[in-house]
Amino acid sequence: MTGHDVFLPMPLMVVSSGIMVMLAATTWRRSVERSFVGSMVTLVLALAVMGYHTGRMPDTGSSLFIQDWWAGYTAILTIFSSLCILLMAWRDAGHDRTTLVDEYPLLFMLGTLGALAMVFSANYMSFFLGLEILGISLMGLAAFRHRSFMQGCEAAMKYLILSGVSSAILLFGIGLAYGITGSLRFIPPIAAGDMPAALPVAATVMILVGMFFKLSAVPFHMWLPDVMEGAPVPVAAFLAVVSKIAIFASLVRYFGTGNQPPFFDDILSVVITLTILGGNLLALRQTSLIRLLACSSIAHVGYLLIAFLCPGRLQSGAITIYLLAYTASTLGVFATITAFAIHEGPDGTAIMQWKGLFFSRPFLASAMSLMLLSLAGIPPGIGFFAKFEIVATGVEYPRGLLLCVLMIGSIIGLYYYLNIIRMMMTAPSLPSPRQNRHARPELTVLVIVLSMIVVIGGLLPARAIHSLLPAPAGPPAVQDRMVP
Amino acid sequence: MHALALLAASVTVVGAIMVITRRVAVHAVLYLVVTLLALAAVLVMQGASFAAMLEIIIYAGAIMVLFVFVIMMLNLGQTDSTREKEWLRPRAWLGPGILATIVCAELLYCRRPLSGPAPALAPITAHDVGLSLFGRYVLMVELVSFLLLAGLVSAFYIGRNRMGRH
Incomplete structure (x- = not known):
């Protein structure tokens, strides 16, 4: 095979060339601002070339990458989230001029590259390499906490060890799958010939466990709150949004959307029940906002998995809109936290610090309330229709028990989301000291854009519900509608 | 052939367990070398001789040298030749030596052409x-x-x- 017919989706190409240009610029003169600008330009370019590719797509089975609506959609979500997170991180790097940290945007870009490789992968190799690139860059990113370096290092260490263990399990499963089928295609193994029937089951379960670890579904969730709390806020957002989108996209790509093997049903039902209840119950007693968000993101993974488990006509649309709703609302909450943080002041990671915010900074408090309501699934936000669609899939493919769990989980969720809003509405006990707020227009714009996505998606959800999933050929959809 | 590969694999596992249970880093490194060699033997018996060579050259060779180097650097300052001698007493060599002998004997046994049908696959x-x-x-x-x-x-x-x- 010669160079001209290597099949490669263009966004991957653009992001990797961007990383190399950034590296070259770093060797010339180190500048944080320039690295940030370079990475954002790269990401915008990658969005612009979405849907193009080099070479010719080879026949199925031998290709390393794939390009279809689902890959395109999740790639757009990934790149858009990275763009938002880079905007949030700008402030982090901006106010600390003593240390040059242009590794910060570089690692974000590497993580995005890994996520993109996973999203586009059609082969175990590209999937696993993407996963590792994402994991290793997240390990470096988690240590980027200026005020408490040791805490960041602790988070990085926890992430490194647990993600290493889960990668090992995943790799073992992939090895078994390769032993069964003799091919590295990214599809579940099926026993052939005189193989014992338990072998494909073992391989599938191991791969599933590895993915659940990274997705932090409940028996394997314990690392997420700790790591997110120890990491800087933008990195926590990266962990909660980009890495989860990438893994979930691969999960759906791997298992497809049709009927699943029989053992699958039981395992997934148990995991979903535990995930929803566990995530919500853990979130109840948190005093740290970041930990609370981590637990709530665990619960949201559970809701998403319900849609994944209910094959039917509605499934595809439900997954599509739920991913969009989760991304927009979670990014919105994190953007608000970043905007709240004041240099030399509270960084907004404890819920107590938000007391009386409606009186001191009404714009921020309203945006936060909107995002939280959307996460809880209350009508003005897009979260309501997303959850509605999930319930609809559960009704179409009868799964009464899981729907009951979803109901209970949502009610518990309502308590802790509304608790934050209540905290913001209580009058501050003492007049707040004059805070030296410096204007950060980029964050204001970001919060406004995300709020618009949440509100417009909530008012006109029909445009966001498309079936983009790979298995049944879906109708062509407007691909770039969520890009402002 | 199957039994031999299983034997080599069990040597690998025993070696790996010894690596993580040793208290002295140098002893762990000795066992790690044996583990890697046994893994290479497994690969040879599966027909992947090229991968086995890479395993020996890169892991048992280059990376082990790095390990030993790092251990030497970490002990800088408190180094003490008597303690080093104590680490490398003959008893420490015994376990890795036995395991290495097993692997070596297996490989020697494999040198004779085995009876049975010739392998259909060409080596990579x-x-x-x-x-x-x-x-x-x-x-x-x-x-x-x-x-x-x-x-x-x-x-x-x-x-x-x-x-x-x-």
Whole structure:
């Protein structure tokens, strides 16, 4: 095979060339601002070339990458989230001029590259390499906490060890799958010939466990709150949004959307029940906002998995809109936290610090309330229709028990989301000291854009519900509608 | 053939368990070398002789040298030749030696052509590996280089910061 017919989706190409240009610029003169600008330009370019590719797509089975609506959609979500997170991180790097940290945007870009490789992968190799690139860059990113370096290092260490263990399990499963089928295609193994029937089951379960670890579904969730709390806020957002989108996209790509093997049903039902209840119950007693968000993101993974488990006509649309709703609302909450943080002041990671915010900074408090309501699934936000669609899939493919769990989980969720809003509405006990707020227009714009996505998606959800999933050929959809 | 491969594999497992239970780093390294050699023997018996050679050259050779080097550097300052002698007493060599002898005996036994049908598959040579690495899988090589870059940048950041603070 010669160079001209290597099949490669263009966004991957653009992001990797961007990383190399950034590296070259770093060797010339180190500048944080320039690295940030370079990475954002790269990401915008990658969005612009979405849907193009080099070479010719080879026949199925031998290709390393794939390009279809689902890959395109999740790639757009990934790149858009990275763009938002880079905007949030700008402030982090901006106010600390003593240390040059242009590794910060570089690692974000590497993580995005890994996520993109996973999203586009059609082969175990590209999937696993993407996963590792994402994991290793997240390990470096988690240590980027200026005020408490040791805490960041602790988070990085926890992430490194647990993600290493889960990668090992995943790799073992992939090895078994390769032993069964003799091919590295990214599809579940099926026993052939005189193989014992338990072998494909073992391989599938191991791969599933590895993915659940990274997705932090409940028996394997314990690392997420700790790591997110120890990491800087933008990195926590990266962990909660980009890495989860990438893994979930691969999960759906791997298992497809049709009927699943029989053992699958039981395992997934148990995991979903535990995930929803566990995530919500853990979130109840948190005093740290970041930990609370981590637990709530665990619960949201559970809701998403319900849609994944209910094959039917509605499934595809439900997954599509739920991913969009989760991304927009979670990014919105994190953007608000970043905007709240004041240099030399509270960084907004404890819920107590938000007391009386409606009186001191009404714009921020309203945006936060909107995002939280959307996460809880209350009508003005897009979260309501997303959850509605999930319930609809559960009704179409009868799964009464899981729907009951979803109901209970949502009610518990309502308590802790509304608790934050209540905290913001209580009058501050003492007049707040004059805070030296410096204007950060980029964050204001970001919060406004995300709020618009949440509100417009909530008012006109029909445009966001498309079936983009790979298995049944879906109708062509407007691909770039969520890009402002 | 099957039994031999299983024997080599069990040597690997025993060696790996010994690696993580030793208290002295040098002893663990000795067992690690044996583990890697036994793993290479497993690969040979599966017909992947090229991978086995890579395993020996890269892991048992180059990376082990790095390990020993790092252990030497960490003990800098408190070094003490009597303690080093104590570490490398004959008793420490006994376990790795026995395991290595088992692997060696197996390999010698395998040198005789085994009875049974000739293998249908041609062995994979360096030429084939090179062709598929830089042909079909060239993009994977590029992705691996990005993985190494990510590891390098992360390690550089954490290491530099730690040195700066202390």
